[in-house]
Amino acid sequence: MFLASARKLRSFGIIGMNQRNFGLISKYNPRHLYPLVDDKLKTKLLAQKAGITVPKLLGTLDYQHDVRKLGEILAAYNQFVIKPVQGSGGKGILVISERDHNLYFKPSGDMISLEEIERHVSNILSGLHSLGGKPDSVMIESLIQLDPVFSDYSYEGIPDLRVIVLKGYPIMAMLRLTTHASDGKANLHQGAVGVGIDMGTGAALHAVQFGEPVQHHPDTRKTFAELVVPHWEKLLPLAAACYEMTGLGYLGVDIVLDRDLGPMIIELNARPGLSIQVANCAGLAPRVTVIEALKNIDPDPASRADFSKNNFSTNLRTPLLRQERTRSSDL
Amino acid sequence: MQTRLTLYILVFLILGTASGMILYKHLVLGFPLLPDDKKLVWTIEARIDFIAQGDPVIVSFALPPKNPNTILLEEDFASPDYGFSELTTPDGRRAQWSKRTATGPQIAYYRLAAYKTDRIEATPSSDIPSAPVKPEFDEAQQTAATTLLDQARSKSANTEIFTRELIKSLNSQSPTQNTSLLINDQARADDKTNLVINLLALENISARIVRGLYLEGGRRRQSLTNFIEIHDGTQWLLFDQDTGNSGLPENFLIWQHGDQSLLDVIGGKNSRVSFSIIENTQSSRNLVLHDNKNKNAALIDFSIYSLPIEQQNAFKMILLLPIGALIVVIMRLVIGLRTSGTFMPILIALALIQTTLLTGIIMFLIVVSTGLLIRFYLSRLNLLFVARISAVIIVVIAIMASISIISNKLGLSQALTVTFFPLIILAWTIERMSVLWEEDGPREVFIQGSGSLITAVIAYLFMTNRIVEYLTFNFPELMLINLAFILILGQYTGYRLSELYRFKSLERRHHVSG
Ligand SMILES: Nc1ncnc2c1ncn2[C@@H]1O[C@H](COP(=O)(O)OP(=O)(O)O)[C@@H](O)[C@H]1O
Ligand SMILES: [Mg+2]
Numbered sequence: 001m002f003l004a005s006a007r008k009l010r011s012f013g014i015i016g017m018n019q020r021n022f023g024l025i026s027k028y029n030p031r032h033l034y035p036l037v038d039d040k041l042k043t044k045l046l047a048q049k050a051g052i053t054v055p056k057l058l059g060t061l062d063y064q065h066d067v068r069k070l071g072e073i074l075a076a077y078n079q080f081v082i083k084p085v086q087g088s089g090g091k092g093i094l095v096i097s098e099r100d101h102n103l104y105f106k107p108s109g110d111m112i113s114l115e116e117i118e119r120h121v122s123n124i125l126s127g128l129h130s131l132g133g134k135p136d137s138v139m140i141e142s143l144i145q146l147d148p149v150f151s152d153y154s155y156e157g158i159p160d161l162r163v164i165v166l167k168g169y170p171i172m173a174m175l176r177l178t179t180h181a182s183d184g185k186a187n188l189h190q191g192a193v194g195v196g197i198d199m200g201t202g203a204a205l206h207a208v209q210f211g212e213p214v215q216h217h218p219d220t221r222k223t224f225a226e227l228v229v230p231h232w233e234k235l236l237p238l239a240a241a242c243y244e245m246t247g248l249g250y251l252g253v254d255i256v257l258d259r260d261l262g263p264m265i266i267e268l269n270a271r272p273g274l275s276i277q278v279a280n281c282a283g284l285a286p287r288v289t290v291i292e293a294l295k296n297i298d299p300d301p302a303s304r305a306d307f308s309k310n311n312f313s314t315n316l317r318t319p320l321l322r323q324e325r326t327r328s329s330d331l
Numbered sequence: 332m333q334t335r336l337t338l339y340i341l342v343f344l345i346l347g348t349a350s351g352m353i354l355y356k357h358l359v360l361g362f363p364l365l366p367d368d369k370k371l372v373w374t375i376e377a378r379i380d381f382i383a384q385g386d387p388v389i390v391s392f393a394l395p396p397k398n399p400n401t402i403l404l405e406e407d408f409a410s411p412d413y414g415f416s417e418l419t420t421p422d423g424r425r426a427q428w429s430k431r432t433a434t435g436p437q438i439a440y441y442r443l444a445a446y447k448t449d450r451i452e453a454t455p456s457s458d459i460p461s462a463p464v465k466p467e468f469d470e471a472q473q474t475a476a477t478t479l480l481d482q483a484r485s486k487s488a489n490t491e492i493f494t495r496e497l498i499k500s501l502n503s504q505s506p507t508q509n510t511s512l513l514i515n516d517q518a519r520a521d522d523k524t525n526l527v528i529n530l531l532a533l534e535n536i537s538a539r540i541v542r543g544l545y546l547e548g549g550r551r552r553q554s555l556t557n558f559i560e561i562h563d564g565t566q567w568l569l570f571d572q573d574t575g576n577s578g579l580p581e582n583f584l585i586w587q588h589g590d591q592s593l594l595d596v597i598g599g600k601n602s603r604v605s606f607s608i609i610e611n612t613q614s615s616r617n618l619v620l621h622d623n624k625n626k627n628a629a630l631i632d633f634s635i636y637s638l639p640i641e642q643q644n645a646f647k648m649i650l651l652l653p654i655g656a657l658i659v660v661i662m663r664l665v666i667g668l669r670t671s672g673t674f675m676p677i678l679i680a681l682a683l684i685q686t687t688l689l690t691g692i693i694m695f696l697i698v699v700s701t702g703l704l705i706r707f708y709l710s711r712l713n714l715l716f717v718a719r720i721s722a723v724i725i726v727v728i729a730i731m732a733s734i735s736i737i738s739n740k741l742g743l744s745q746a747l748t749v750t751f752f753p754l755i756i757l758a759w760t761i762e763r764m765s766v767l768w769e770e771d772g773p774r775e776v777f778i779q780g781s782g783s784l785i786t787a788v789i790a791y792l793f794m795t796n797r798i799v800e801y802l803t804f805n806f807p808e809l810m811l812i813n814l815a816f817i818l819i820l821g822q823y824t825g826y827r828l829s830e831l832y833r834f835k836s837l838e839r840r841h842h843v844s845g
Contacts, residue, residue: 003831004838012841014834016826018664023824064715091770126716128766135716189771212836278833281840 013283020274024288028167028249029270036246037268041085041139043246050245052238053264055081055256056142064125067118074114079143082121084129084136088269090187092129094120095157097143107156107184144266145259149230153177155219157184158256161197161229163236164272164284165251168243168297170236170308171287173197174276175204175229180219188275193217195224196280200313202232206281235263236305242268244301280314287312338822342815349811356806361619366801369612370446372404373546375584376609377441379594381602383433388413388598390439393587394424401584403445410439422591437599445584446613460537460562466529475509480534490536490563491577498527498559498575523572524557537562540590541569546582548610555586555593555606648681650803653813655680655790660820662786667827670783671763678756679787680794685751688791692784694734694749695757699780701730702761703768710765724758 009016015024036042047054058080059073074080078099084092094117098105104112121138123129130136144158153159157178164172174194178184181191188194193214196205204227207214216223229235239253242265252272255263277283290311298304356362379392394417397403408415413428428439468476479500487493501510501523514526524540531538542555559570570577579585587593596602655677662668662676670676683691705726709719734749760783768776793799802809826834 002835003828004835006826006831008838008841009826009831009834012837014826014837016824016830017667018827019824022822089770122715126714126719128716129770206840208836211833213840278837281837 009283013285013287014277015274015284015288017274019285024166024250025271029251030247033247034270037248037251037270038088039085040083040087040267041137043265043268044139044141046245047242047265050241052241052245053258053261055144055258055264055266058140058142060085060140061121061125061138064122067122067125070118070121071114073140074117077142081141081143082117082124083139083141084124085139086130086134086136087124090182090185090190092120092124093185095143095184144256144264147230147257147259150177150257152220152222153217153224153227155179155184155217157182157186160186160266161235161255161257162272162276163239163253163255164276165239165243165253166288166291167249167294168240168301169291169294169304170199170239170253171291171312172276172280172282172284173199173229173239174279175227177217179209179217181209188273194275194279195227196276196282197229198314199236199311200309202229202235204228205314206279208275208279211275211278229257231257231263233305236308237302238263238265240301240304240308282314335822338818342818345811345815345818349808349815352808353806356808362805363619364802366797372444372446372611372613373548373584374609374611375443375445375544375546376607377443377604378607379439379441379596379602379604381437381596381599383430383435383437383599385432385434386598388428388430388433388437388596390426390428390597390599390602391418391592391595392426392428392439392441392604393591393593394426394441395443395445395584395586396423396588398585400448401445402448403443405444407442408440409442413439420591422589423587433598460539463532463535463537466532468529472513475512476530476533478509479513480530484534490561491568493534494531494536494538494559494561494568494570495575495577497530498570498572501527502573502575520557520572524559527559527572531561539588541585542587542593543583543585544606544608545580546584546608546610548608551605551607553606553608554604556583558583558585560588647800647804648684650807650810651684651794651800652677652681653810654793654799654803657813657817658790658793659786660817662782662789664820664823665825665827667829668782668786669779670786671760671767671779672783675756675760676783676786677790678753679783680790682752683787683791684795686748688788690748691752692788695752695784697734698727698730698749698752698757699761699764702727702757703765706761706765710769720758720762723761724754727754727757727761 036046041057041060044054044057058077061067061070061073079097081096082094087093094112095107096104096112096117097107102114104114104117106112124136124138127135146154146158150159154177159175159177162174162176163170173196175197176186176188177193177195178186179191179193183190186192191210193207193209195207197203198205204224207224209218214224235255238255242251242253243249246268248268248270250270250272252269253265254267254269256266257263274284298307357364377392379390381390390413394406395401395403408417408426408428410428412433413430416427416429418425418427426441479497483493483496483500486496500507501514503510513530514523518526521540528538528540538559538561541558541560543558544553544555557572559572560567561570562568568577569579571580594602594604656674659670659674659676663670663673679691679695682695685691686694702723706723709722709726714722731749731752731754764776764780767779
């Protein structure tokens with residue numbers, strides 16, 4: 001059999017694409033709020049206003065004729081990241097980790113000249129990486145420094161933590177580890193490893209690459225058994241706070257850990273994908289049911305994070321969760 | 332919940348209206364639900380020959396009566412240089428051709444296309460006969476007739492059986508002496524008819540001659556066959572004068588009741604009439620539209636049929652689009668196939684209808700892959716987006732032109748149909764595919780490319796299906812049902828088929844981890 005049984009998936013609480021679009025995105029995310037998260041520049045400014053740490057903005061380019069100024073802007077930095085403001089899925093992101101006069105180097109060691117960077121920027125501006133080919137802007141931000149905790153678990157890039165936040169409550173988390181296949185970017189469909197994370201402790205649960213379970217990192221060969229996300233108590237409230245920041249009820253928050261600056265938000269997503277269920281080997285539906293059953297939403301992100309820690313931990317199943325689980329699987 | 336309820340009510344109303352209209356068209360107007368429902372249509376041609384003698388000529392010819400069991404589709408009176416009129420006389424319709432002077436052989440044609448309906452309606456028997464006129468026989472014949480009538484009477488309980496018995500004994504293989512006295516082997520059909528009518532008159536039964544035509548395809552130089560009709564006091568009954576069987580035979584077209592002449596020619600001699608019959612099938616939908624009774628039904632009057640044929644054909648295409656849309660919705664929401672561009676597959680499918688399936692797909696692949704190659708080169712030129720897509724359009728035109736020219740030289744005329752592919756769509760496809768290739772690699776290009784093609788082919792197969800084509804065109808109301816389906820599918824929150832595959836490993840691991 002190539003296909004899973006729909007009845008079983010439903011009993012695990014797996015949410016499908018149609019259910020996500022209908023029951024989560026269109027229900028909780030008003031369309032007019034999308035630009036806040038679809039535009040990375042807007043997100044960054046919004047986060048800064050809310051006092052949330054983000055990678056430092058080094059510069060922006062809006063028009064083709066700005067491309068001439070690129071050399072000037074970059075002159076001051078040895079490390080930076082160039083992104084299309086409205087890109088998604090890791091498209092068009094250029095990470096430069098080293099510079100030698102006019103020569104730039106990617107984390108993989110590939111050399112790239114200023115002209116090539118200029119062409120890349122011009123492509124972004126003409127809409128190559130944005131949806132529907134709309135003309136786009138370019139932003140340049142500081143390079144995040146890899147936290148040593150992850151040095152054994154990532155290859156030529158920065159891992160990020162995806163947290164699904166429903167009505168302000170973090171309900172599921174997944175660590176995405178860069179691999180050789182993913183070209184140093186933490187995007188699953190490009191081959192990054194997704195690691196399901198226990199909501200109570202930040203410890204790794206399961207790991208998948210291309211949808212199939214893996215036991216250790218394909219490049220560093222390090223097993224995931226000992227992996228624990230540090231600063232767990234700080235990460236969850238940070239993710240929860242993005243609800244107030246954007247007003248979006250169903251949100252994917254991408255958090256990275258900087259060696260020096262600690263947790264910061266690199267991206268928000270109004271249509272987070274469903275692979276997180278595969279990485280966690282668990283469905284979202286039971287947790288959605290728990291949140292939807294709540295009478296009112298706690299205004300304090302920290303206590304919402306605590307609620308999630310207590311209720312959605314896979315290791316210590318609290319009575320409340322078990323009760324909700326059976327209820328939702330009866331539906 | 333509230334919106335869901337409104338939606339269901341809406342869907343219910345749409346479904347109700349649409350099925351009501353369809354049922355009305357089917358049950359009342361007689362639209363067949365399937366195209367296979369073909370009817371036999373008879374085309375009968377009566378050819379009248381005579382020699383004109385230089386005097387004014389009037390040709391009067393009996394026409395078949397209009398009756399509810401036979402629908403006359405069209406009648407055509409072709410006779411060059413003759414004035415024509417159709418007359419209604421108490422004894423039925425007659426055609427009249429006339430001319431001031433004519434000499435030499437003359438021909439007049441009467442052409443009729445007709446088919447039998449399934450509707451069973453009794454022939455109106457408004458014409459009550461006058462009392463029969465007693466015939467005059469000589470003595471020997473009178474005795475023979477009386478004996479014959481007595482025998483028939485002894486075997487029968489009512490007029491119908493009596494008539495049958497009488498005709499049977501006249502047609503008997505071993506004729507009795509009495510029969511031979513009245514009729515012999517060489518007697519013409521008309522003589523026999525007259526005899527039967529006269530014998531019946533002796534019994535005080537009104538009878539008359541009926542002439543008609545056996546409908547058999549491919550017959551030429553046929554003449555009319557005599558039947559006998561008797562009035563049993565309440566209605567007319569038809570009898571085959573050669574067998575005595577009653578009732579209308581299946582393929583028999585009644586041409587004339589009563590003994591008025593079939594053909595009268597004034598000012599001509601040697602007049603003859605002969606019939607030829609052609610049988611062909613026609614979709615009953617056409618027949619329904621021709622049925623005069625239906626012409627003013629609002630559903631037909633205010634429909635696509637009222638448009639000129641050319642526009643009707645354009646609409647045929649347009650009415651197929653919703654089917655394509657439904658397929659796309661199913662493919663994306665239920666199957667979970669990824670396509671490049673939401674409705675691009677429908678446009679490809681439309682092009683495939685023009686080019687035929689295989690040629691179309693080959694053309695499409697050639698144009699897109701050549702286009703991709705050139706597009707890769709263009710991307711190295713570092714062009715702005717609008718300039719690049721415009722360049723791709725020109726490239727596509729060039730590719731299409733070369734395909735047409737080369738294949739024309741090679742004598743492959745099918746390849747000329749490449750022009751049916753919408754240009755802009757091809758250019759867009761190429762552009763998107765090449766961006767996809769650069770960003771997500773050839774794998775994704777392959778997935779989305781084949782997803783689009785599969786959807787297009789499935790849409791094509793549906794859109795070219797004879798039944799689908801027939802239904803969409805003849806029951807545009809089906810569009811509403813289609814709409815209702817799409818509205819329901821828009822609420823489908825179940826798993827897509829592709830997700831059952833995607834989450835397969837999850838199911839497996841769940842078993843392990845409990
Ligand atoms: N400032 C940065 N420093 C280092 N790596 C980065 C930075 N920004 C993004 N990345 C890498 O690129 C990936 C994708 O970036 P993200 O901002 O999430 O864009 P997208 O919307 O395309 O996913 C991240 O997961 C991370 O691995
Ligand atoms: Mg991201």
